[in-house]
Amino acid sequence: MKKDTVHAIRTALESLGISPCPPVDIEIPKGESHGDIATTVAMGLARSLKKAPRKIAEELVGAIPDRSIFESIEIAGPGFINFSFTKDYLRAMVKRLILRDRSILREEIGQGRKVLVEYVSANPTGPLHIGHARGAAVGNALCSILEESGYAVEREYYINDAGRQVKMLGMSVYAKYQQMLGVECEFPEDGYRGDYIDDEAKALISGAGEKYKGRSFDECGDEISSWSYRRMLALIGKDIVLFGIRDFDHWISEKELYDRGEVGQALSALRDLGHIYDKDGAVWFRSTAFTDDKDRVVIKSDGAFTYFASDIAYHKDKLDRGYDIIVDVWGADHHGYIPRIESVMQAFGYDSSKFRVILVQMVNLLKHGEPFQMSKRAGNFVTLSDVVELVGADTTKFIFLTRKADSHLDFDLDVVTAQSSENPVFYVQYANARINSILENARTKGIDPGAAVDADLSALELAEEFSLIKKLLAYPVVLEGAARAFEPHRVTYYLQELAGIFHSYYHHHKVITDDPRLTKARLALCLAIRVVLSDALTLLGVTAPEKM
RNA sequence: GCGCCUGUAGCUCAGCUGGAUAGAGCAACUGCCUUCUAAGCAGUAGGCCACAGGUUCGAAUCCUGUCAGGCGCGCCA
Structure with missing residues (x-):
């Protein structure tokens, strides 16, 4: 969608002899009355060409050589050029999505850098x-x-792993170890106090027995420090696996x-x-x-x-x-x-x-709506593994990705564990699960969803169906924006919007109907939606469960 | 005192690097399950985009100032 439009505009700019070719800014209008995709190049050129934006827009539109994919090209407002695609063009994109045609899922802006x-x-x-x-x-x-x-x-x-922190870890474990073995030993003032230090001390006892009992930290501190440090690193590695990130x-x-x-x-x-x-x-x-x-x-x-x-x-x-x-x-x-x-x-x-x-930005941890103060030294911090156990890795990741990184974030343990509709991740995952459910249902009726690739898509005629397709085609535009701005949260919002359109469609229209041709076409649309949903969820590190 | 971040619906936040009539979720009210999953759908209501100036065809978005909140300003790590 974007590629074809940009290509058309570039060709027109060249044929008008406008060089150097300015960057072609594309945007996807909020309301459908402004077309499927729009450009502001004409307004951007107004100053350097010393011409009225609408005038430039007219010339530009006139110079677009091949307009077969466009239903209409209109000039609006101060100089927007709004493009609408033909239904056949949009329908054709569905199949390319199902086949995961990379060129309509991605903008290769990185160029291997x-x-x-x-x-x-x-x-x-x-x-x-x-x-x-x-x-x-x-x-x-x-x-x-x-x-x-x-x-x-x-x-x-x-x-x-070089500074005094590792030493302090060792001292904390050492002190706890001695205490557990009944040796009087003062716990370091700046020591780490979490429960895990107890666990480490116990592990040290079961691993090394009384080998270090009563010995000074000067004697055995290095050994204990590096032993503890390696275990902590392993623990962090486990947490990363548990959290489900690469x-x-x-x-x-x-x-x-x-x-x-x-x-x-x-x-x-x-x-x-x-x-x-x-x-x-x-x-x-x-x-x-x-x-x-x-x-x-x-x-x-x-x-x-x-x-x-x-x-x-x-x-x-x-x-x-x-x-x-x-x-x-x-x-x-x-x-x-x-x-x-x-x-x-x-x-x-x-x-x-x-x-x-x-x-x-900091995560504001709340419990019962009240701030839950964390201090590593006091040992009352909430570990990642606790949160994963309580809330789930998917929900935690998704919620963290629903805000831009530099805005403060309230993470209320009560709210996110409620398993309610306050969890936006379910909303998105549910869309994916629903599609799978539909496909499953089709199979039980002897319809092979895989064969939908060959569907006659002219059966797709509803406005909602074209809204869905256009939303799917906006995906690479969103991804590109997220990549350029280093802002993953844009993908999260996109997913919620896509899921919303799908849920609505699902509620109003049956995919599996008495009409085999229509059924096949709608199954194809579902497959295309699933491709994008699961692709985007995967990028965010969130799973796309088949059943919920 | 200086620097950075934030200020948008009752609450939590988006707003696509300056575009067209400001959006979503939650909370609040109204409806919808003999039909592919009700973790869902349809609707109502809710706004001086903190405030004041400026830049231009055009500002929630950029600049300056003010106010409010958060964070940071070690021969600490």
């Missing part, structure tokens, strides 16, 4: 919680959308960056470029030379690297790997880091426009 998306990257000191889940859902869906739009996407998780292509270890000397190398590279200086016994990165408002310490006066130092190394590593676009999905509370990372990019001579941060 390499994209790295880093998301989740939770510290390996405990299980994932509800806050991480939003980043996981958004990152996962974004990757799928970009991938299906023709980008070469790599998914990455950065593990902060596995990461790369798990990058901060510690390994240090071990390979990359942190030191990155800093000396910066020093060679003249962006490093010494002051007050510390080593500084002159980030104010770029977009930052403050210079940043990279090596403290006690000789230790700051967290930012390894971040420099990590992002240099990303740059060196040669991606066209580097995306970081961060919690919104880290927004203050954007300028300094941008500065790093620029310091290494890269255009920071290839770097893009998606900020994911």
Whole structure:
């Protein structure tokens, strides 16, 4: 739909000798009275051509060579050109959808460009919680959308396994272990207090027995820390599987960056470029030379690297790997880091426009309408696995994807567990399940739904049927917008709209009728709808159950 | 104090990178199950797009200011 229209407009622009050819903006009008698809090019050209928009539109329309696919082309309002398609054109698209013709499901805007998306990257000191889940859902869906739009996407998780956090994890487990074995041991003040620490201590007892009993942390701390850390990483891996998002292509270890000397190398590279200086016994990165408002310490006066130092190394590593676009999905509370990372990019001579941060706002967890305060230290946070068990992975992901990433989100445990119509995911999944139910019903009546590909689609004549087809043809336009804007939630909204039109159609018209020709045609339409529903749900990481 | 995000129906939020008469879900009222799944459908009602200016053919959308909420501003991680 879009491709054919854009092609027609481009051809017309060329034949009018308008060059360079301006970008052809296409939009799908809200109301059907404005046609099936519209363009604003004429209005956009008004200024540079110094002509009235409607005049340009007229010339443009006159110059469209082949208008056989259009029912009508009208100029409206200040200079819109509204296109309507013939019924036969629309009908023909149904078959291409059933056959999953990629050219009408996707816009290949990525052209193979390499994209790295880093998301989740939770510290390996405990299980994932509800806050991480939003980043996981958004990152996962974004990757799928970009991938299906023709980008070469790599998914990455950065593990902060070098700092004191891992040590603190070890100390927490160590203390709990000693306590359980009856040895008096003070729990570290900044230790992690979740139930999982108890579990780890128990696991340590059953695995190592009393091997560490009564020994000092200096003696056995490293062993316990790295043991705990590996288990936490495994736990996070399990959570990711449980949540139903794709596995990461790369798990990058901060510690390994240090071990390979990359942190030191990155800093000396910066020093060679003249962006490093010494002051007050510390080593500084002159980030104010770029977009930052403050210079940043990279090596403290006690000789230790700051967290930012390894971040420099990590992002240099990303740059060196040669991606066209580097995306970081961060919690919104880290927004203050954007300028300094941008500065790093620029310091290494890269255009920071290839770097893009998606900020994911906090999840406001509610229970009985009241805020449910989470604190990892207090140990009362709600884990991702708890939520998956309580709410379900599909619902959780879908709800996280019904808002744009940078808006705040209320997640009321009572509301989302109610299994009521407040769960938009059911609405969409139900449409898919209904179609399967129809197909099943057809089979029991001896009709092979698969044969519907050959249906005589001229039997489709209802306005609702054409609304459905047009909505299906809008899918690649929505996908393209979602990919360009890095906004997965657009797909979520589209799905709800498509499901809505289908539910209405279902209620008003029988698919399986006494008329074999009509039945076959409507089955074909159902198959096409199912293709889009399941395709979009898959991109969002949500399942498309056959039965509900 | 400075910076970032947000402000749209009673509530939760969309609004397609500046387009045509502002949308959805929930909540509230009205109807619809001997017919492919009622987790559904049809309808009613609900708005000074926080406020004030500006930019232009055209603004919920872009710019400036004000107000309100959230977050961030360490030789922490």
